[in-house]
Amino acid sequence: MDKKILIAYFSWSGNTKYIAEKIHSQVGGDMFRIETAVPYPSDYNEAAYGVAKKQHEEGTKPELKDNGNISGYDVIFVGTPAWWYEMAPAVKTFLSENNFEGKTIIPFITHGGGGKYTIAEDMGKMTNAKTLEPLVVYGKGDSNTDTQIKEWLNKLGF
Ligand SMILES: Cc1cc2nc3c(=O)[nH]c(=O)nc-3n(C[C@H](O)[C@H](O)[C@H](O)COP(=O)(O)O)c2cc1C
Structure with a gap:
């Protein structure tokens, strides 16, 4: 694939970062970790x-350390943990501070048992980007996760 790829993700306890790195090892491209200007407490x-x-509850979009710059990319993988039934607030900021017109978003979601909720659809609505089928992983995955990722990427044309 000759498209320029960015893998952007937010991760508080490491699961989404772990999955982001697995995706990166299969598709290459650049990585960007979304971080809030004020870090979250380390206590759960x-x-x-x-x-x-x-x-x-308040629909906050917290300020980021760096909003990122997606202008040179065609395909942006966007990773988030499920936080209170939706994408993490920092990911909302990332999506609203960048212009996704004409770009493709590929969501990946890690969760603690609740699944994907409407996170992928919400990413599409927030950006008007073409949004493809999400990867959904419980926690940091298990021994089948590498295969799951490979099959998902193959299906998406990678
Ligand atoms: C603030 C917070 C809210 C969460 N809300 C949910 C939730 O609504 N549904 C769910 O299945 N898991 C929920 N979880 C669990 C995380 O989605 C899960 O552990 C995820 O893999 C963490 O990703 P991370 O390690 O990249 O931060 C929540 C975790 C945190 C810290």
């Missing part, structure tokens, strides 16, 4: 039930 309860829950 403080992060999940404090800051993140409040941001979910």
Whole structure:
């Protein structure tokens, strides 16, 4: 594939980063880690039930350390954990601070048992980008995950 690829992801406890790296090892391209200007607390309860829950309830798009620059890319893989039934707030900021016109988004989602929710559809709605079928992984995956990723990428034409 001669398209320029970016793999952008947010990851708090490492699962989505782990999957991002697996995708990268198969498709190449550049990687961009989405990070908030103010880091989340490292304590799970403080992060999940404090800051993140409040941001979910209020629809906050937290300021990022770096909004990223997607202008040179055709295909942007966008990775997020499921946070309170939706994409992580930092990913909302990333999507709204970049212009996805004419680009393709390929979502990948890690979750703790709830699945993909409407995260992929929401990415499409937020950006008007062509949005392809998401990869959905429980936690950081298992021994079948490499095959799952390979099959998913093959289906998408990689
Ligand atoms: C703030 C917060 C909210 C979460 N909300 C959900 C949820 O609504 N549904 C779900 O299945 N898992 C939920 N989880 C679990 C994460 O989606 C799961 O552990 C994910 O793989 C974490 O990715 P990460 O390690 O890249 O941060 C939540 C975790 C956190 C910290």
